[in-house]
Amino acid sequence: MTPPRGRGSSAGGSQPPRGRRPGVAGPPRRGSPPGAPSRRGGRGALSGLGGEQVEGRHAVRELLATGSRRVRELLVADGMDPSALVTEILDLASAARVPVRRVSRARLDAAAATDAPQGVVARAEPLAEADLDDLARSVAGRSPFLLALDGVTDPHNLGALLRTAECAGATGAVLPRHRAVHVTPAVAKAAAGAIEHLPLAVVAGLPAALTQLRRAGVWTVGLDQDAEQSVYDLALGTEPVALVLGSEGSGLSRLALQRCDVAVHIPQRGSLPSLNVAAAGAVACFELARRRLG
């Protein structure tokens, strides 16, 4: 069996279509050091994006450590086992003068919206939305590396994808407003702090946003198991890129797929028809990340 090639009738299937051709990748760039959190676009108004309640130790630690938004209060369960992470959380809260309320475990669990808040619940200002045009620009030598989600509504998958994207070095995520996007406590917990680092743009519709990104020079890559080309054959290095994922049930919408520069699949070697969207996103994000380092 030969490896899959690019869709459509153009020759040289491993090149993105439409005559645009990514430049030869330059020397690997490391981007900004891992310690430097990305900042919000600045102008983003407080919005319906959510994120006001943050539970789970990793998520709360990142919320306090980045200082990207005001934390109104921190609830901590009495009688927790000592842990370096809890000590760090309390030290960070103290340094930021965040009021800390010690409550019973039962009371904390009652205040929590997730099954396992791990003894900590923080209440914060809602997340600010980032501007899509800002996300399409290079910042501090990092060319845009975006994750665009079309209809991923399961909170665990959404949170897991944001965490994965942040770990892969993504510079932002794009979420459509009308497909139930809201950073609930379950999303925030699964994201494990990624929402404090990853700028999030909320758009009216994903197809229009993809057009806007393409006009700004961002390569849009749709993940679609029916695509002919493999993600491993993508001719992309350090170019600005947006990885576009659809919902688990129905995949990318036809319209979103049409607006992508190229569609790729992840080669499957087993009997099951498809990966979970969070796993597919992890494979694709890290394949793009690997290329960006050359």
Next chain:
Amino acid sequence: MTPPRGRGSSAGGSQPPRGRRPGVAGPPRRGSPPGAPSRRGGRGALSGLGGEQVEGRHAVRELLATGSRRVRELLVADGMDPSALVTEILDLASAARVPVRRVSRARLDAAAATDAPQGVVARAEPLAEADLDDLARSVAGRSPFLLALDGVTDPHNLGALLRTAECAGATGAVLPRHRAVHVTPAVAKAAAGAIEHLPLAVVAGLPAALTQLRRAGVWTVGLDQDAEQSVYDLALGTEPVALVLGSEGSGLSRLALQRCDVAVHIPQRGSLPSLNVAAAGAVACFELARRRLG
């Protein structure tokens, strides 16, 4: 920054240590066709592995389609929206003469152990355990590609990892008996049918199992974020391999790590300290899969 190299003091860091050296990868092998389900080791007795209750449409479909174990009954919620998948499930149940009970949605949800059984609950014989020695042997030209889990107890992560491994072409999984391994309905649902295809060996202790695998010629690769070598620098192609993952909280145990031929990390480019174990497993499984196809 230079790419990470192998741990330990031996020269040629990208080669696994201990003088064993994987042979030069031959031509890519495709293994058996995707439609052919893997079979249990045969001698495996019915055990405490679980799997008796299967919920969720994809998981129930695979259970019925593979015919790898007897299904005692199928509960179906009345008044579901028509769906090709539900029709397929009912056809498969009819063909296999599985008794179908139509119950109210409330009754089905009461019988279910997961939050979203999607209108179907099947009750089956428990899963049979596979034999570790069998998993260490090539079957039908497929060299062993195993996933060994050391302490992954979260049912969503465990199920997701089994699904991912199956999609990556893994030939089996190894689970330690004493760290809460049990294929609960939540695991079965998250695995989306992978448990019907992927032989599962349950072992008394993972370190001893890793020694056994190494003696059988299987390369054991531990995933450890503190390892010096990157997963992308692994000198492995189509050799027999076991990918060893630890728990999210504490990672691989020291003993399990010591028993691995080589430890590798996944390069992180963001601010967060680590990937979720299911995402890390997806990246590593598919990196190994990519190499196995050449």
